[in-house]
Amino acid sequence: MEAANPETRIDAYIRNVANALVQIEREGVKNDVVEIARAYLKDSIYYLSRGDQFNALATIAYAEGLLDALRLLGIAQFNWSKTDDLIRRAQNKVFVAGTFEIIHPGHIAYLRHAWTLGRVVAVIARDSTVRRIKNRDVIIPERQRLEVVSNIVYVHKARLGYEDDMFRVVEEERPNIILLGPNQPFNENSLREELRKRELGNIEVVRFNDYVDCPLCSTTRILKAISNRFNQG
Structure with missing residues (x-):
């Protein structure tokens, strides 16, 4: 697999959070924190589509932090995907x-x-x-x-x-x-x-x-x- 550029790595990062949210949705977990994380995900996809890598990275990091907090509190269960698989998908x-x-x-x-x-x-x-x-x-x-x-x-x-x-x-x-x-x-x-x-x-x-x-x-x-x-x- 060819070396991934920064945009591809951010794309893979976004996909990882998107996959985690799909797992949470399948578990039936619904609360305001999940919806805020989903909103940050949408923002990140938008920023990356406009070529704004900085804000894309910032917003997806916020979403990841919220989901990790839910997992630590035992409110949601999910697994993060392997980075190489996501980079391959992003390519x-x-x-x-x-x-x-x-x-x-x-x-x-x-x-x-x-x-x-x-x-x-x-x-x-x-x-x-x-x-x-x-x-x-x-x-x-x-x-x-x-x-x-x-x-x-x-x-x-x-x-x-x-x-x-x-x-x-x-x-x-x-x-x-x-x-x-x-x-x-x-x-x-x-x-x-x-x-x-x-x-x-x-x-x-x-x-x-x-x-x-x-x-x-x-x-x-x-x-x-x-x-x-x-x-x-």
């Missing part, structure tokens, strides 16, 4: 792609899960690609969609895709993992075969299958709801 590049037209909780869950696997590269579909696949004009133009996704804290890098060959951007980014969304119409085996043909067979292809239960966790449903509301008016 992973996770490729996600989508239209990301109207951001909803399903998108956030997808990107949050991608973040747990490594550093996230989000590829935004071009306007022409959306028209071809969805048979409708795009509502939010590609540059605006790119700007929004670029500012989501779980995303390390966002970029536009290509109009001709969707694998071209994969060849350029060389991710370790491709994470498919639950509704994306790709067959995992066919995708792996195409990657092998392009000498990218070492990329792991996985699917995020956790559906978010909310009434408008779909751009299509959001647009339909807006249309119905205006038609009623």
